[in-house]
Amino acid sequence: MYKTILGVAVASLFLLAPAHAGDVEAGERKSQVCQACHGPDGNGIGDPQYPLLAGQYADYMEKTLRDYRSGARDNLIMAGFAATLSDQDIRDLSAFYAAQTGPLRSMRGTR
Ligand code: HEC
Numbered sequence: 001m002y003k004t005i006l007g008v009a010v011a012s013l014f015l016l017a018p019a020h021a022g023d024v025e026a027g028e029r030k031s032q033v034c035q036a037c038h039g040p041d042g043n044g045i046g047d048p049q050y051p052l053l054a055g056q057y058a059d060y061m062e063k064t065l066r067d068y069r070s071g072a073r074d075n076l077i078m079a080g081f082a083a084t085l086s087d088q089d090i091r092d093l094s095a096f097y098a099a100q101t102g103p104l105r106s107m108r109g110t111r
Contacts, residue, residue: 020087020088020091021091021095022058022062022091022092022093022094022095022096022098023091023092023095024092024095024096024099025096026092026096027092027093027094027095027096027097028096030089030092030093030096031093031096031097033081034053034081034093037050037077038050038051038052038053039054041054041100041101041102042054042055042056042096042097042100042102043100043102043103052102052103052104053097053100053102054097054100054101054102054103054104055097055098055100055101055102055103055104055105056094056097056098056104057098058091058094058095058097058098059094061090061093061094061097061098062090062091062094065082065085065090065093065094066082066087066090068081068082069082069083069085069090
């Protein structure tokens with residue numbers, strides 16, 4: 001009886017978890033290569049040619065990175081970095097930057 005209840009509870013946890021959600025900690029590890037331009041936490045390095053990423057919508061960032069990778073968004077620098085990213089890398093990196101605090105305003109946490 002208890003095993004059944006436990007089984008159902010555990011199964012529903014998996015059902016509730018979004019499929020292939022981005023992992024913030026994995027994203028942090030993968031962001032090492034991005035830091036030279038976007039800063040350690042996505043707040044930049046004080047050079048306005050590099051966009052701030054901290055607090056950006058994860059869904060916007062995922063689309064943007066896929067667009068750089070496919071060439072739909074054309075930028076030589078970012079095309080090179082995005083080319084090395086898997087779909088999971090993109091989800092993890094986007095989750096990491098979305099979780100950082102910065103001056104960008106988004107609806108994160110309110111919807
Ligand atoms: C050598 C410098 C450099 C590195 C390293 C770099 N970027 Fe960028 N990134 C740029 C530049 C320049 C732009 C602006 C490109 C444009 O105009 O589209 C940009 C733009 C972006 C954008 C779009 C931001 C927006 O507001 O639309 C994202 C997302 C992004 N980078 C993520 C990353 C990630 C993730 C990494 C690491 C895997 C990374 N970048 C590494 C230079 C860099």
